[in-house]
Amino acid sequence: MLQIIDLVYRIAGRTLLDGASVVLPTGVKAGFVGKNGTGKTTLFRLMVGEISAESGEIKLPRAARIGQVAQEAPGSDISLLDFVLAADIERSRLLAEAETSHDGHRIAEIHARLADIDAHSAEARAATILAGLGFDAAAQARPCSAFSGGWRMRVALAALLFTEPDFLLLDEPTNYLDLEGTLWLESYIARYPHTVIIISHDRDLLNNCVDTIVHLSEGRLTTYSGGYDQFERQRREQMALNQKMRVKQEAARAHMVAFVERFRAKATKARQAQSRLKALARMEPLAAVVEDTLLPIHFPDPVGRLSPPILALDRISVGYEAEKPILTRIDMRIDTEDRIALLGQNGNGKSTLAKLLSGRLPPMSGEIVRANKLAIAYFAQHQLDELVPADSAVQHVQRLMPDAPEARVRSRVARMGLPTEKMDTPAELLSGGEKARLLLGLVTFHGPNMLILDEPTNHLDIDSREALMQAINEFKGAVILISHDRHLLEACADRLLIVADGGVSEFDGDLDDYRKLIIDRASRGGRAADAEADAAKVSNQDRRRLAAQRRGELAPLRKKIKDAETRIDKLGKEIDRIDAQLADPALYTREPAKAAELSRKRGETAKKLAETEETWLLLSAEYDEAETAAAAL
Numbered sequence: 001m002l003q004i005i006d007l008v009y010r011i012a013g014r015t016l017l018d019g020a021s022v023v024l025p026t027g028v029k030a031g032f033v034g035k036n037g038t039g040k041t042t043l044f045r046l047m048v049g050e051i052s053a054e055s056g057e058i059k060l061p062r063a064a065r066i067g068q069v070a071q072e073a074p075g076s077d078i079s080l081l082d083f084v085l086a087a088d089i090e091r092s093r094l095l096a097e098a099e100t101s102h103d104g105h106r107i108a109e110i111h112a113r114l115a116d117i118d119a120h121s122a123e124a125r126a127a128t129i130l131a132g133l134g135f136d137a138a139a140q141a142r143p144c145s146a147f148s149g150g151w152r153m154r155v156a157l158a159a160l161l162f163t164e165p166d167f168l169l170l171d172e173p174t175n176y177l178d179l180e181g182t183l184w185l186e187s188y189i190a191r192y193p194h195t196v197i198i199i200s201h202d203r204d205l206l207n208n209c210v211d212t213i214v215h216l217s218e219g220r221l222t223t224y225s226g227g228y229d230q231f232e233r234q235r236r237e238q239m240a241l242n243q244k245m246r247v248k249q250e251a252a253r254a255h256m257v258a259f260v261e262r263f264r265a266k267a268t269k270a271r272q273a274q275s276r277l278k279a280l281a282r283m284e285p286l287a288a289v290v291e292d293t294l295l296p297i298h299f300p301d302p303v304g305r306l307s308p309p310i311l312a313l314d315r316i317s318v319g320y321e322a323e324k325p326i327l328t329r330i331d332m333r334i335d336t337e338d339r340i341a342l343l344g345q346n347g348n349g350k351s352t353l354a355k356l357l358s359g360r361l362p363p364m365s366g367e368i369v370r371a372n373k374l375a376i377a378y379f380a381q382h383q384l385d386e387l388v389p390a391d392s393a394v395q396h397v398q399r400l401m402p403d404a405p406e407a408r409v410r411s412r413v414a415r416m417g418l419p420t421e422k423m424d425t426p427a428e429l430l431s432g433g434e435k436a437r438l439l440l441g442l443v444t445f446h447g448p449n450m451l452i453l454d455e456p457t458n459h460l461d462i463d464s465r466e467a468l469m470q471a472i473n474e475f476k477g478a479v480i481l482i483s484h485d486r487h488l489l490e491a492c493a494d495r496l497l498i499v500a501d502g503g504v505s506e507f508d509g510d511l512d513d514y515r516k517l518i519i520d521r522a523s524r525g526g527r528a529a530d531a532e533a534d535a536a537k538v539s540n541q542d543r544r545r546l547a548a549q550r551r552g553e554l555a556p557l558r559k560k561i562k563d564a565e566t567r568i569d570k571l572g573k574e575i576d577r578i579d580a581q582l583a584d585p586a587l588y589t590r591e592p593a594k595a596a597e598l599s600r601k602r603g604e605t606a607k608k609l610a611e612t613e614e615t616w617l618l619l620s621a622e623y624d625e626a627e628t629a630a631a632a633l
Helices: 040-047 080-086 089-100 104-116 119-132 149-163 179-191 203-209 228-263 270-282 350-358 381-386 393-398 406-415 432-443 462-474 486-492 511-524 528-536 540-582 586-590 592-632
Strands: 002-011 014-024 029-033 055-059 066-068 167-171 195-199 212-217 220-225 311-321 324-334 339-343 365-370 376-380 450-454 478-482 495-500 503-506
Touching: 002 040, 014 040, 014 055, 014 212, 014 220, 029 040, 029 203, 029 228, 040 167, 040 195, 066 149, 080 089, 080 119, 080 149, 089 104, 089 119, 104 119, 119 149, 119 179, 179 203, 179 486, 179 511, 195 203, 203 228, 203 486, 212 228, 220 228, 311 350, 324 350, 324 503, 339 350, 339 486, 350 376, 350 450, 350 478, 376 381, 376 432, 381 432, 393 406, 393 432, 406 432, 432 462, 462 486, 478 486, 486 511, 540 592, 586 592
Parallel strands: 029 195, 029 212, 066 167, 167 195, 339 478, 339 495, 376 450, 450 478
Antiparallel strands: 002 014, 002 055, 212 220, 311 324, 311 365, 495 503
């Protein structure tokens, strides 16, 4: 059991934790959530003893092992597999002692303990974890120093998972993972036999592998049962209830104050007045409901409307070294409002393809046809370093509109989602999420026709990711997405392309299908291409039959969609008619009963309209999917 009791911690005069308390039972899988900067990582540091609180305490079971990912990525010359195996210090010590000991009894004790900790299967377990995080057998034999920083952080994560601590602490574990690694980690955490505490802004991860949400806000910790979606619903309901209670309390206080003011001087009422004063003193005011406001993200609409396709690739090969292409024989077409997600493990060429599409990397062979006046915006995390550290957001935008008045410049900065108080802050002092918002605004400043986003969510909290999702869906140009955030991909992408084995291919399925392939591949130790090949083995006759069946489904779907549209139109007109009557002020005094009845009827009609619109959306999505599938077959 983990107990956090009245924890207080301040830094630079700012209170991060103010009497924070929570109790988590052994074996719980909890997600710690809250706005960036509220103190979640600080809480982890307190739990492992890196820093000390001003007051309060953290209680853990005696001898409990706490594990978190090392802050520094491994860079030694030992192999990945050996590095992960060395993380189990007890196993390494016992094996070394067994090699040097000459005491038969001690050797027997060592081997008994090795059997207890399942040391003989250690290599297989370590290899499985590394494979799940994207390292094949050849990569596992290579030295740590041969990999980049992001891949080394994966090795550090693998080492932590291998040790199976009693309390597994994970701080944004998916930041260095691709979608495939994230899906594997999600499955691993769900099966983990001990307590897991995760700091994450990945909604799907929190929905699928935790059973408790701990919310850090205003220095306090609040526990909610279930995943992130349940937390969001429960919190909204609690906030609404608190607001109602506060309104009632304020009314009661006002009534008491009025009574005291009126009767304090009257002898017959003096005792009652004093009683009201004491009641007022005992009545602790409820805090006003303050919901964090988050400015939306806005992408300007494309300046011009281009004829499709806006980009066409014919037998393209691309790479960085002559005669060593990374991707070959690429044939693809991008239309005006395509929403395409690029899938595939890191290192397979997703970013290479993105650079090719953006024009930052020329093709080695083949032909690219671009629409006339095609404008492409490209966002990647490494571009955050291109911001001028000493310049504010206003100064960055002023360079793009030098003749505009300051009010227009600040208005444009606001549309990027930066609050007024941060507009004049030097870029080097902005948070990672604020820098990402600024850079997104800068790269899309002139209204591109196509937007390429390479891992745009790494520094964004959940609410900012929702704002990004809405901005993408409102954008009227084409979008290419590379992301490990499945919620973002599911909400924004309607085409899936797999980048693997030196090529690019369409994936005929959704992200749930892809997740099954990834988990199946990890469990079988196979390759993604093998899983795809198994799923794609459908005879031509089966394809034709399935296509005909799906085309037959379109007619009744079209009728249902048409019926829904007719009903939406009818309900909308009914609401307009009622609103016209309710707009008459005299109605409320002349016929109050009728006004009340009209208000009730409007509410019922609005509810029916919302339900019908939801039905229309579901039917339309089903129709589009069936139509696309039939055309593909």
